[in-house]
Amino acid sequence: MVETGLLIQTIVNGLLLGGIYVTVGVGFSLAFGVLEVVDFAVGEYVMLGAILGGLAAPLLGSEGVFVIPFVLVGFFVLGFFVQPLIHHVTTGDRPQPLLMGLVFTFGLATFFRGTVLTVLGPNNRDVPSSLLQGSLTVPSVGIFPYVRAATAVFGVVALAAFMYYLYNTKGGMAIRAIAEDRTNARLMGIKINRYQSIAYGSYAALTAAAGVFIGMVFTANPGMGLQYTAFAFFMVVLAGMGYLPGVILSGIVLGLTQSLTAVYASSQVVLLVLFALIYVVLLVSPAGILGKGEWAS
Amino acid sequence: MSEKTTDVLSTRLGDVPVWLVVLVAVVVLVALPMALGAFWTRIGLGALMWIGLAQSWNMIGGYAGYLDFGHGAYFGIGAFATGAVMVTFGLPFLAGFVVAAAVAAVIAYLVAVPTLRLTGAYFAIATWALAEAFKQLALNLDITGGTFGLSLPTAAGSFGLPVGELSTSLFYYLMLALCLATIAVTYVVFERSEFGFRVKALRDDEDAAESLGIDTTRVKRQVYVLSCAIAALFGSVHAYFITFIHPNDVLAAIITDQMVIMALLGGLGTITGPIIGGILVFLLQRLSSVFLGQSTIYLPLIGVLIMIVVLFAPSGVVGILRGEVDRTDIRNNARELAEKFDLL
Numbered sequence: 001m002v003e004t005g006l007l008i009q010t011i012v013n014g015l016l017l018g019g020i021y022v023t024v025g026v027g028f029s030l031a032f033g034v035l036e037v038v039d040f041a042v043g044e045y046v047m048l049g050a051i052l053g054g055l056a057a058p059l060l061g062s063e064g065v066f067v068i069p070f071v072l073v074g075f076f077v078l079g080f081f082v083q084p085l086i087h088h089v090t091t092g093d094r095p096q097p098l099l100m101g102l103v104f105t106f107g108l109a110t111f112f113r114g115t116v117l118t119v120l121g122p123n124n125r126d127v128p129s130s131l132l133q134g135s136l137t138v139p140s141v142g143i144f145p146y147v148r149a150a151t152a153v154f155g156v157v158a159l160a161a162f163m164y165y166l167y168n169t170k171g172g173m174a175i176r177a178i179a180e181d182r183t184n185a186r187l188m189g190i191k192i193n194r195y196q197s198i199a200y201g202s203y204a205a206l207t208a209a210a211g212v213f214i215g216m217v218f219t220a221n222p223g224m225g226l227q228y229t230a231f232a233f234f235m236v237v238l239a240g241m242g243y244l245p246g247v248i249l250s251g252i253v254l255g256l257t258q259s260l261t262a263v264y265a266s267s268q269v270v271l272l273v274l275f276a277l278i279y280v281v282l283l284v285s286p287a288g289i290l291g292k293g294e295w296a297s
Numbered sequence: 298m299s300e301k302t303t304d305v306l307s308t309r310l311g312d313v314p315v316w317l318v319v320l321v322a323v324v325v326l327v328a329l330p331m332a333l334g335a336f337w338t339r340i341g342l343g344a345l346m347w348i349g350l351a352q353s354w355n356m357i358g359g360y361a362g363y364l365d366f367g368h369g370a371y372f373g374i375g376a377f378a379t380g381a382v383m384v385t386f387g388l389p390f391l392a393g394f395v396v397a398a399a400v401a402a403v404i405a406y407l408v409a410v411p412t413l414r415l416t417g418a419y420f421a422i423a424t425w426a427l428a429e430a431f432k433q434l435a436l437n438l439d440i441t442g443g444t445f446g447l448s449l450p451t452a453a454g455s456f457g458l459p460v461g462e463l464s465t466s467l468f469y470y471l472m473l474a475l476c477l478a479t480i481a482v483t484y485v486v487f488e489r490s491e492f493g494f495r496v497k498a499l500r501d502d503e504d505a506a507e508s509l510g511i512d513t514t515r516v517k518r519q520v521y522v523l524s525c526a527i528a529a530l531f532g533s534v535h536a537y538f539i540t541f542i543h544p545n546d547v548l549a550a551i552i553t554d555q556m557v558i559m560a561l562l563g564g565l566g567t568i569t570g571p572i573i574g575g576i577l578v579f580l581l582q583r584l585s586s587v588f589l590g591q592s593t594i595y596l597p598l599i600g601v602l603i604m605i606v607v608l609f610a611p612s613g614v615v616g617i618l619r620g621e622v623d624r625t626d627i628r629n630n631a632r633e634l635a636e637k638f639d640l641l
Binding site for chain 2: 089
């Protein structure tokens with residue numbers, strides 16, 4: 001018999017985790033929409049964020065939260081200048097440009113992971129946070145550790161800000177126009193290089209910032225990126241490629257699946273369960289569970 | 298891919314006929330262990346294995362245009378199938394060798410039926426996820442030794458044929474035979490048969506190929522099963538040679554990464570591409586671990602290499618040798634790239 005208290009606590013944990021995964025998934029989905037590239041490096045941005053959190057937090061009074069603004073700015077700049085490379089690979093006169101884009105980001109991911117491994121070694125690092133120690137106990141529901149709660153709040157706030165930019169500003173409109181049709185957007189006088197770079201930069205910044213929080217909740221490790229790449233894939237596959245609202249649902253499904261599997265089966269089989277789910281979804285409904293995504297090719 | 302259908306083997310290398318080049322190469326390779334010591338034989342053995350693996354990836358990734366980011370899984374499946382047959386059932390290596398190919402072919406077929414309905418990025422993701430899942434599975438199963446790994450028998454009688462002592466040269470010749478056979482099979486199947494034209498047609502335009510009456514689903518499935526079974530054979534020999542296999546080694550993602558970069562660097566969809574790429578990347582790996590001490594520095598090098606090749610010479614070294622990509626192309630490429638940095 002399943003104990004109700006544990007079950008509720010597990011669901012709460014899952015929902016809190018889902019908040020941060022949504023941030024990663026939305027950025028990834030947007031990068032796909034705008035650049036038409038499936039970014040294999042997504043998990044490595046999470047890893048870089050978490051590792052930088054671990055490195056920089058001790059310098060900032062053992063406070064991981066203070067690292068966030070630096071990470072946001074730093075990765076925006078990094079993404080801003082990585083984008084032209086991806087754009088160059090996916091356009092122009094070369095065979096199978098989209099697959100080449102995929103291979104390119106695969107190389108980028110290997111480069112990031114390998115560099116961190118070489119420079120820092122394979123050890124785990126904690127991302128300390130003194131502000132977010134302790135937890136809030138809600139009677140008859142369960143415990144909300146501040147770290148996880150803050151992570152979920154960050155996820156929701158970041159997502160809201162991102163959505164506001166996309167849907168209520170001129171720059172956001174430009175980005176959506178590019179996602180709709182790059183050539184036409186260019187004909188309408190949109191500086192596609194700049195706005196694509198802004199989109200990719202924001203995605204990298206958000207993902208890395210999410211990485212800092214993930215580092216605070218779990219731990220930072222050079223090899224962790226692969227798992228989050230898998231998670232990002234999982235979310236967009238479940239949501240349907242390029243369909244942003246679906247990502248919110250699938251991020252929550254992911255958080256719940258991870259949390260429930262880890263408690264009721266074993267944390268070792270989490271990936272296995274997720275892969276089985278991806279597999280079934282891809283085969284049964286390649287446009288996502290809501291059926292509103294694009295068929296990527 | 299827009300490259301000419303003429304393959305490099307049939308183009309002339311100066312005035313020397315190709316068959317002579319191949320003959321000399323084979324003689325040199327056969328004589329290598331006698332001329333050089335055990336150390337170099339091991340290096341040669343590794344290079345041969347990677348050339349063969351890259352070639353097997355080239356079948357599905359280069360000729361059929363389906364990026365299989367989980368191909369390394371079949372290397373591991375072959376290794377563990379051999380290990381399980383030898384350890385659990387006490388059978389000789391040759392039985393394990395055959396079983397490895399059979400098991401991989403069956404799994405590949407079961408995977409291919411649903412997965413090859415997906416195209417492009419989705420196929421890449423699905424196979425990549427599958428490989429990770431296989432690794433998790435191997436870490437949790439008993440027959441693979443779980444997290445402890447598996448030790449294979451090393452006794453002289455474990456081969457299945459009276460070959461005497463299990464020396465490095467024996468494994469070298471085994472790998473040489475397998476590698477040459479793989480290249481020969483690739484050449485015959487993809488460059489010299491009607492089947493090869495079907496595969497290339499579906500790569501260049503799947504809908505058009507379908508409309509010409511090619512059963513693309515069937516052709517893709519056959520290519521996938523063939524390439525996976527070959528990867529498993531290499532895994533089988535590797536397992537017997539290395540004698541200890543662990544899921545974190547033989548099912549590591551880096552195995553797929555290496556196959557991809559070797560085929561890509563050499564030139565996708567060509568016979569010579571994976572051979573050239575395999576040798577270059579394998580030497581890079583060896584040299585970096587010898588001269589730089591750390592073996593992980595090899596990872597960022599590979600990453601940068603992949604990016605440079607994709608950016609400036611998508612048809613690889615073979616493309617450069619054939620004159621498809623020359624200095625002006627690279628310069629134009631760099632100029633176009635610079636234009637895209639006009640961001641503000």
